Amino acid sequence: MNLTVVKVGGAIVEDADSLRSLLDKFANIPGHKVLVHGGGRSATRIAEQLGLPQQMVAGRRVTDAQTLRVVTMVYAGLVNKNIVAQLQARGINSLGLSGADMNVIQSHRRPPKNVRMDDGDTQLVDYGFVGDIDHVNADLLADLIAKGVVPVVSPIGHDAHGTLLNTNADTIAAEVAKALASAFDVTLVFCFEKRGVLRDAGDDDSVIPLITQDLFPALVAEGVVSGGMLPKLENAFSAIHDGVHEVIITQAEAIDNPNAGTRLRL
């Protein structure tokens, strides 16, 4: 059985019009599916309205106890339940989840570690209540998916000792895809601001349609894949090594178009 895991970032799910358009397209994807979402912009806005200035280090949120309450509310409550309600309106029997629900995503709190800053220096950073994933418990999830339920996963994990943990949504999508790969033939779709991986960064029409594992090192050597795209593709190939059939990097506008974006395969 085919299963498509789609990861979509905050900018799309937090704007009412782009969310509607995304969910229309998500509804068009045939077969079983899972949606993993972000919600960072709303979290930042609401945190600041509540008088909690937000600190980002190397692109990641420092999550103190008060900020954890905000991201829990916004990701697992506001954003997640609005997506679920709108999918139900499209006849999709969705189920919103955090990692604590059915113990789907078990994590541990990230210890302080050296992080490379934008200026190239490294710095010891304690991100607070941020999780690194240990395990995805896929059995009950796979049962529900096989019954036609569409999980909608928010980027909140837990440590199995009662503490929720803010968790990167890209990582959740990859780990969920891998964990479900033993039960389904999984395609993992990352929504991206560009139309795919571009051969020429300045030319939006230069999408590379297919990158195989053999082609990948050459693209890195040529400098075609660099910067933030490099860890993204490394993670994608890691998921493929762990059983995911295919990873697609595409725009949110094209998630239901089987010919759009860049496909990664063995």
Next chain:
Amino acid sequence: MNLTVVKVGGAIVEDADSLRSLLDKFANIPGHKVLVHGGGRSATRIAEQLGLPQQMVAGRRVTDAQTLRVVTMVYAGLVNKNIVAQLQARGINSLGLSGADMNVIQSHRRPPKNVRMDDGDTQLVDYGFVGDIDHVNADLLADLIAKGVVPVVSPIGHDAHGTLLNTNADTIAAEVAKALASAFDVTLVFCFEKRGVLRDAGDDDSVIPLITQDLFPALVAEGVVSGGMLPKLENAFSAIHDGVHEVIITQAEAIDNPNAGTRLRL
């Protein structure tokens, strides 16, 4: 198979110590179980911090679009996921739900209606995004419960057209209990500030241990059951007529004590 549905109000789940104590006791209840919770005090506090003054009419919240966002965040996100994480820490495989999740609770927006005010006058009130329940879809829920999953239900419903609706938690508990009564032998427990239904309002030791349907009219005639307790018991007997085995009215501190509180039976 026995199933216990416990409804607990906001005051208990919003205080860290009383929540811990409640969950310890909830964990002790044998057999299958469901927890339905409130969260109104946190919602009011956070709404006011966000600059949204809250309006209560006859004890119920007027829910405009901005307030709907807040109750969705607080009930289905903050309160729900913290309960779920803490139950997981106690080895209980819980699953947090709003009514939109798996279309568990389908509602319609309550039309403006005449409401009896505290001063005895009636007034036409539009409660905004508030739901009256049409239907509980119990099949997938019953499957999960039979597999050992413990649903934790937040008081947010949906209209199946994409709109979430603020919904009374007592009503949710009663409707969930009734819907599951065809699959389980259901006991419905309402947590109450007193030790049970009291024969003498001034004497906390005067708990009436059992009220049968035959005894109920006499207690009303004697004035023992009056005020806010009257609709509570009417709803309880209505649930019993619809298949719920037993309703218990007790304190949160005693939900795991089979001899505490007041039992209602046919």
